[in-house]
Amino acid sequence: MSSLSIVIPAYNEANRVGNSLETVAAYLTEHSPESEIIVVDDGSSDRTADLAREVLNAHAPLRTSVISYKSNLGKGRAVRLGLLAARSDLALFSDPDPATPISEARKLVDPIERGESDLTFGSRALDRSLIGVHQPWRREQGGRIFNLVVRLATGLPFWDTQCGFKAFSMAVCRPLIEAATVDRFGFDVELLYLAYRAGLRLKEIPVRWDHNEGSKLSVVTDSLKAISEVGLIRQQARRGVYDNAIKAVRETDSESRH
Secondary structure, three states: OOOOEEEEEEOOOOOOHHHHHHHHHHHHHHHOOOOEEEEEEEOOOOOHHHHHHHHHHOOOOOEEEEEEEOOOOOHHHHHHHHHHHOOOOEEEEEOOOOOOOHHHHHHHHHHHHOOOOOEEEEEOOOOHHHEOOOOOHHHHHHHHHHHHHHHHHHOOOOOOOOOOEEEEEHHHHHHHHHHOOOOOOOHHHHHHHHHHHOOOOEEEEEOOEOOOOOOOOOHHHHHHHHHHHHHHHHHHHHOOOOHHHHHHHHHHHHHHOO
16 A cells, blocks of 8 residues: 555544554554554644644654644544645545544555545445444434435435545545535535536445444534535535636546546
8 A cells, every 4th residue: 555644633532542543553554654644633622632642653753743723623624634734645534433444444545546536435334234333323314314415415426425434636636625615514525525526536435334432423413513514515516616626626637637
């Protein structure tokens, strides 16, 4: 596996960020030692950033960095900041749980390295036999309803937009990441929507996944917020907010394929 930037957004994750980073660092050291880990501490009030630095400093010469700021700006903002700071052309963001083990990374990375895809993302819906520990029933059903709303509102033909495991060819996707505006629950949908509108090659890939306790999401409140953000994406698309970025990506992608 070639050089890879792993982006991990974190908010008040002091209880589990250490073990997660140890696992990721060990995996990269073995399989891709030229890679890097970028932790984005999204305004945590605990020792998330300090613990992340302690763990990562112990894994030199692996390239690592911790981006930290005082205000909680949202997971979407944290992911975008991490991706835009990536030094490798291939970047993957992963939740700090990690619900999807880092050993699944090759499933997403290989299609991009082979030149078959520009953006790949993990899915819990395509092969549910890969789910070890399921979410509580209400959360699982809420996810299915949200995905239906996404498909109807955006035309995206995918079955799981919310799995926190996505990989990007930064050479192609960077303008879309820069143009994205959704900072919280709907940021995944926005990124996929922009890539889909730009005609990029997207691939939804079944991955192993286990529910981990400690989620900060509220099933009802946060689902409603996410749906409102999907509405915002549609409004911004109609107003032409994304047009310049989509046009630039289409032109760049067309030139690169000829």
